[in-house]
Amino acid sequence: MIKETLNARRLLCPLPVIRTQDKVKQLKPGDQLEVICTDPGVMQDIPTWCRINGHKVLETKACDHEYSITLEVGV
């Protein structure tokens, strides 16, 4: 299992979702990805994207205009 970080700061939705989608394609089931963003829309969009594509959200954090979502890649 590897854990990677994706810097999606300054990108506005849906770009953080697209970058997440592209990154996840390079990972294997069980790998983890932390996506760091500044658009609060990701708090809704990335978990939705995860649900419809079979990935699991492990943690979401919001602090000082930054938002982080950690997901585990599904099968």
Add this chain to the structure above:
Amino acid sequence: MSQQRKAVALISGGLDSMLAAKLVMEQGVHVEGINFFTGFCVEGHTHAIRESDKAKPKRNNALWVAEQLGIKLHIVDVVEEYKKVLINPKHGYGTHMNPCLDCKIFMVNKAKQWIVENDFDFIITGEVIGQRPMSQTKSKMPIVSKQSGADDLLLRPMCAKNLPATRPEIEGWVDREKLCDITGRSRKPQMALAEKFGIDDYSQPAGGCCFLTDKYYSARLVDLWKAQGSKDYELDDVMLLKVGRHIRPEKHFKLIIAREEGEGRFLEGYKKEFISMHCLSHTGPLALIDGITSAEDLYLAASIVARYGQGRHAEQVDIKVRDKEGSERTLQVKPLTNEEIPKEWYV
């Protein structure tokens, strides 16, 4: 047992494409969604930027629709490829800078490429005859099918009965009788169909989901092209046209002035690409200067920025000017009055 057919549905996030996908799913076809990001179909962006919009829901409607339907959604970044559609649309622009027919042809063509690469059988759109004056008329439907290369693999379930049968219908992949014959701009048939399917929450964006149908946004885009002397743009241009007040005192430069805190924070991210200004002596907005400026231009720009701060009635205001490399200096200016900023400067 017959093979389960697979279709990709263009999902905009609105009701029509949602219903179109649902009509085909109901017939046992495996449906996945596709959504194209051009840079302009981004209402959520301004919600994300503007502090005053923080209470508005920020959901991406295409993702939301996919979840309601229980289908996968593939969001495809077409920003670079879309430039040639917007810059030189074969079928021209609509009322504003919206190249709707070329856009539809482009997206269906991309969907055609996608079904070939992913071994899907056909394409679904939510188009309705007569719904939109430029791209969704009976005469334009065959143009989209033909020029996109999708031909008879493009099924429009919402108005299929009013169109020639497509291959999915001829081959029996879907039952034509179970498709619809909706025409016109009334939303009542769609609302009735939504009720039948138990869909009671859906997005109905006025004028579609594209910034290019917006009069003011289009005017800013035209201004940008005129000022730079060519029809070209980068994604950052597309974003910045949505943010702040745009004031162009001279052809060779304009100011982008934040209207509130959220916009100011967004513009902060561009301080390495633009000269920026903000008021030191009073509370005031951040502004970016787009273009090449002389000392006189910067003085004029600072006088305009001062007008939008708390020192607008002061005799003198201190404006900090920061260049792209981070060097800073201060200009003392007298704020311009409203009367001294001609209406023609506002973009």
